Amino acid sequence: xxxxxxxxxxxxxxxxxxxxxxxxxxxxxxxxxxxxxxxxxxxxxxxxxxxxxxxxxxxxxxxxxxxxxxxxxxxxxxxxxxxxxxxxxxxxxxxxxxxxxxxxxxxxxxxxxxxxxxxxxxxxxxxxxxxxxxxxxxxxxxxxxxxxxxxxxxxxxxxxxxxxxxxxxxxxxxxxxxxxxxxxxxxxxxxxxxxxxxxxxxxxxxxxxxxxxxxxxxxxxxxxxxxxxxxxxxxxxxxxxxxxxxxxxxxxxxxxxxxxxxxxxxxxxxxxxxxxxxxxxxxxxxxxxxxxxxxxxxxxxxxxxxxxxxxxxxxxxxxxxxxxxxxxxxxxxxxxxxxxxxxxxxxxxxxxxxxxxxxxxxxxxxxxxxxxxxxxxxxxxxxxxxxxxxxxxxxxxxxxxxxxxxxxxxxxxxxxxxxxxxxxxxxxxxxxxxxxxxxxxxxxxxxxxxxxx
Amino acid sequence: xxxxxxxxxxxxxxxxxxxxxxxxxxxxxxxxxxxxxxxxxxxxxxxxxxxxxxxxxxxxxxxxxxxxxxxxxxxxxxxxxxxxxxxxxxxxxxxxxxxxxxxxxxxxxxxxxxxxxxxxxxxxxxxxxxxxxxxxxxxxxxxxxxxxxxxxxxxxxxxxxxxxxxxxxxxxxxxxxxxxxxxxxxxxxxxxxxxxxxxxxxxxxxxxxxxxxxxxxxxxxxxxxxxxxxxxxxxxxxxxxxxxxxxxxxxxxxxxxxxxxxxxxxxxxxxxxxxxxxxxxxxxxxxxxxxxxxxxxxxxxxxxxxxxxxxxxxxxxxxxxxxxxxxxxxxxxxxxxxxxxxxxxxxxxxxxxxxxxxxxxxxxxxxxxxxxxxxxxxxxxxxxxxxxxxxxxxxxxxxxxxxxxxxxxxxxxxxxxxxxxxxxxxxxxxxxxxxxxxxxxxxxxxxxxxxxx
Numbered sequence: 001x002x003x004x005x006x007x008x009x010x011x012x013x014x015x016x017x018x019x020x021x022x023x024x025x026x027x028x029x030x031x032x033x034x035x036x037x038x039x040x041x042x043x044x045x046x047x048x049x050x051x052x053x054x055x056x057x058x059x060x061x062x063x064x065x066x067x068x069x070x071x072x073x074x075x076x077x078x079x080x081x082x083x084x085x086x087x088x089x090x091x092x093x094x095x096x097x098x099x100x101x102x103x104x105x106x107x108x109x110x111x112x113x114x115x116x117x118x119x120x121x122x123x124x125x126x127x128x129x130x131x132x133x134x135x136x137x138x139x140x141x142x143x144x145x146x147x148x149x150x151x152x153x154x155x156x157x158x159x160x161x162x163x164x165x166x167x168x169x170x171x172x173x174x175x176x177x178x179x180x181x182x183x184x185x186x187x188x189x190x191x192x193x194x195x196x197x198x199x200x201x202x203x204x205x206x207x208x209x210x211x212x213x214x215x216x217x218x219x220x221x222x223x224x225x226x227x228x229x230x231x232x233x234x235x236x237x238x239x240x241x242x243x244x245x246x247x248x249x250x251x252x253x254x255x256x257x258x259x260x261x262x263x264x265x266x267x268x269x270x271x272x273x274x275x276x277x278x279x280x281x282x283x284x285x286x287x288x289x290x291x292x293x294x295x296x297x298x299x300x301x302x303x304x305x306x307x308x309x310x311x312x313x314x315x316x317x318x319x320x321x322x323x324x325x326x327x328x329x330x331x332x333x334x335x336x337x338x339x340x341x342x343x344x345x346x347x348x349x350x351x352x353x354x355x356x357x358x359x360x361x362x363x364x365x366x367x368x369x370x371x372x373x374x375x376x377x378x379x380x381x382x383x384x385x386x387x388x389x390x391x392x393x394x395x396x397x398x399x400x401x402x403x404x405x406x407x408x409x410x411x412x413x414x415x416x417x418x419x420x421x422x423x424x425x426x427x428x429x430x431x432x433x434x435x436x437x438x439x440x441x442x443x444x445x446x447x448x449x450x451x452x453x
Numbered sequence: 454x455x456x457x458x459x460x461x462x463x464x465x466x467x468x469x470x471x472x473x474x475x476x477x478x479x480x481x482x483x484x485x486x487x488x489x490x491x492x493x494x495x496x497x498x499x500x501x502x503x504x505x506x507x508x509x510x511x512x513x514x515x516x517x518x519x520x521x522x523x524x525x526x527x528x529x530x531x532x533x534x535x536x537x538x539x540x541x542x543x544x545x546x547x548x549x550x551x552x553x554x555x556x557x558x559x560x561x562x563x564x565x566x567x568x569x570x571x572x573x574x575x576x577x578x579x580x581x582x583x584x585x586x587x588x589x590x591x592x593x594x595x596x597x598x599x600x601x602x603x604x605x606x607x608x609x610x611x612x613x614x615x616x617x618x619x620x621x622x623x624x625x626x627x628x629x630x631x632x633x634x635x636x637x638x639x640x641x642x643x644x645x646x647x648x649x650x651x652x653x654x655x656x657x658x659x660x661x662x663x664x665x666x667x668x669x670x671x672x673x674x675x676x677x678x679x680x681x682x683x684x685x686x687x688x689x690x691x692x693x694x695x696x697x698x699x700x701x702x703x704x705x706x707x708x709x710x711x712x713x714x715x716x717x718x719x720x721x722x723x724x725x726x727x728x729x730x731x732x733x734x735x736x737x738x739x740x741x742x743x744x745x746x747x748x749x750x751x752x753x754x755x756x757x758x759x760x761x762x763x764x765x766x767x768x769x770x771x772x773x774x775x776x777x778x779x780x781x782x783x784x785x786x787x788x789x790x791x792x793x794x795x796x797x798x799x800x801x802x803x804x805x806x807x808x809x810x811x812x813x814x815x816x817x818x819x820x821x822x823x824x825x826x827x828x829x830x831x832x833x834x835x836x837x838x839x840x841x842x843x844x845x846x847x848x849x850x851x852x853x854x855x856x857x858x859x860x861x862x863x864x865x866x867x868x869x870x871x872x873x874x875x876x877x878x879x880x881x882x883x884x885x886x887x888x889x890x891x892x893x894x895x896x897x898x899x900x901x902x903x904x905x906x
Contacts, residue, residue, distance in 0.1 A: 171643050301775070308772065
């Protein structure tokens with residue numbers, strides 16, 4: 001309803017902007033949501049996007065800029081004079097969005113735009129926000145909020161709100177502060193409506209508030225808002241003064257990005273790319289992990305090289321190299337992934353590391369017994385060499401148990417070293433398990449084949 | 454602030470419940486947020502959790518139940534009579550939460566509880582909600598909302614809201630409907646406050662609404678709310694009548710679960726497990742993919758088996774088996790992951806499949822040239838066999854290009870077959886790339902070594 005735009009609509013729009021029919025374009029764009037316009041801009045040529053952009057009302061244009069991806073944003077703004085950006089775009093945005101946009105531009109341009117802003121208070125807010133690290137509560141928050149003094153009456157508070165709320169799109173809570181602007185609690189808009197007008201705010205506000213400090217990490221903010229089902233959370237400074245609020249829509253982006261990042265690390269992609277990025281960027285984001293994998297493969301070849309004559313003698317050993325390597329890799333990734341997820345959701349903090357490893361050891365033992373029994377039976381039936389049968393199943397068992405425990409240990413270690421544990425799930429764990437697996441396999445082969453032959 | 458509970462606090466709490474000191478427990482629990490109590494329950498013994506649960510106020514107890522994980526919920530409720538569950542727990546929940554809880558219990562118990570409910574309207578709402586599939590808008594929505602007729606005045610609407618809003622925790626929008634209950638638009642609470650009391654709702658409401666139908670998929674709802682930055686979205690039936698609303702907190706859970714699911718599929722875990730699950734469940738969730746990997750390994754051994762004599766003759770070939778297999782696997786997973794993410798975010802719909810594959814081909818060609826050149830130089834320097842040098846680099850190039858395109862194609866194919874494309878990123882793609890990689894390697898080895906020797 002309202003959001004589905006037909007192919008015909010887009011065809012008509014394309015015809016209009018290709019023939020530079022400004023009037024028609026204006027009419028059609030009015031039917032689109034800013035988020036849809038932004039999506040369109042990312043798919044069409046920059047020149048066309050610029051033409052369309054210039055036909056937009058300032059309010060809508062500002063919303064579209066906010067929705068654009070970073071590189072697209074800079075490209076579109078490149079041709080527009082700073083005065084116009086300041087007055088007609090940045091001036092119409094919420095402070096957090098304005099700071100995001102300016103943060104994506106280079107410092108010189110950003111300062112030039114700020115110097116052209118007429119509303120000094122708003123410019124000051126934006127400069128304040130630009131000081132915070134992007135990945136902290138301070139970097140996520142907006143300055144727009146309704147703060148009311150605890151000593152006001154409901155009637156006064158409603159008046160106060162009327163003054164403050166003009167620029168604010170959505171109000172979820174009113175924040176109650178004392179004379180020093182220290183956050184004391186919240187009042188729901190609903191409760192304000194249902195209270196008698198001369199009641200004091202003091203007597204109706206809810207003092208049980210969950211807030212975050214400006215330096216709290218973005219992921220921590222997301223965790224808290226998710227856990228306590230909050231749509232907005234107040235941000236306070238070191239001494240508890242209210243400085244901003246974070247709304248859930250910004251946090252949803254954090255959650256999505258965090259998940260995508262872990263996913264990309266796991267798949268061995270080093271940069272934040274998506275399918276629409278160009279071939280070179282795609283290639284560049286994948287080469288590093290491919291090279292690490294290759295380095296692992298070369299190490300593997302050196303280990304096997306030490307046994308080359310042995311393999312020539314017992315070529316049948318080579319047949320199961322891929323199986324050993326793959327199973328070790330798979331088992332390791334499984335363990336790491338579960339640990340990384342547990343760390344991300346915060347479930348994992350209560351158990352000690354040895355306890356966790358012991359538990360994984362048990363999982364590894366069970367899986368090792370199941371898999372090695374199957375391969376034992378398989379080789380018992382289909383292979384002529386009992387030495388091979390024994391070697392493959394004992395090696396598979398050892399590799400699986402080792403990989404399972406190792407896959408648990410590495411992300412926990414990384415976490416302790418304050419490195420993102422999600423790195424462990426990438427080709428790193430697969431590669432090292434490959435190498436160690438080969439080593440274990442050849443070691444066991446030597447022992448058993450040495451005994452038999 | 455307020456959410457951080459100290460270790461001392463938990464020690465004190467443990468002492469109190471271990472000594473069954475109900476008074477002390479009650480006092481301590483009052484300081485905790487329901488979400489924290491739920492988290493605690495998942496970590497302590499069921500008996501202790503039950504004791505604590507019985508000390509809670511009904512309101513808090515209902516909130517705690519809502520926050521618990523499914524299996525924990527059923528266990529905790531197992532000992533409590535249906536009458537009490539109906540009146541003191543379900544009766545105090547929002548309809549969507551109530552339906553979720555009842556949906557997790559078996560049908561008999563759930564019907565028994567419903568039959569004990571005193572508020573027939575609420576019971577009816579819950580029964581309605583239970584009819585919808587969990588993964589649709591209908592399954593996510595709550596019945597609690599404020600709907601006002603378009604013909605009312607602002608004053609009447611405020612009165613109406615006062616009546617309807619008593620049971621509703623958070624109000625974000627008022628929904629405007631016509632006489633047949635068809636959704637016409639929304640009014641922000643703020644706008645209602647700032648309008649003169651005898652204005653008609655008709656003249657102030659915003660008719661540009663984004664809504665979803667009851668049968669829309671949960672992931673689609675999440676995508677829409679994320680894209681348009683909504684905190685609540687109205688749900689309508691087939692003829693546009695307002696039947697419920699979905700709030701962002703439920704959608705955040707959908708986003709999180711979706712991301713976790715893709716992540717687990719990629720890491721080769723078949724059930725939704727986390728670190729706290731017991732050893733057997735952990736093991737069971739991992740065995741299927743390990744077996745598929747082993748099956749791939751056995752296929753690999755059969756391919757290599759056909760060349761056993763050949764490997765005995767040229768044992769040096771075995772040294773690079775792991776490198777070929779690993780690189781193919783890595784390249785395939787990278788491509789699949791990018792496609793799966795693109796499909797999940799909806800960015801990928803505009804390009805045709807051949808165009809996508811052609812683009813990936815180019816990425817594969819670049820990466821293939823880089824990697825195979827490196828391995829060519831490495832072997833040129835360190836290996837005595839030029840045949841090997843040629844074989845390994847040509848095979849690596851072919852495998853890398855093939856794996857890159859194949860890794861793109863499979864998730865697109867799965868999507869077309871209406872199977873979750875994320876399956877492609879699991880051991881499936883690694884395993885098939887392993888096998889095909891070995892095949893290509895031996896084929897090229899035969900050609901080149903045949904020529905040299």
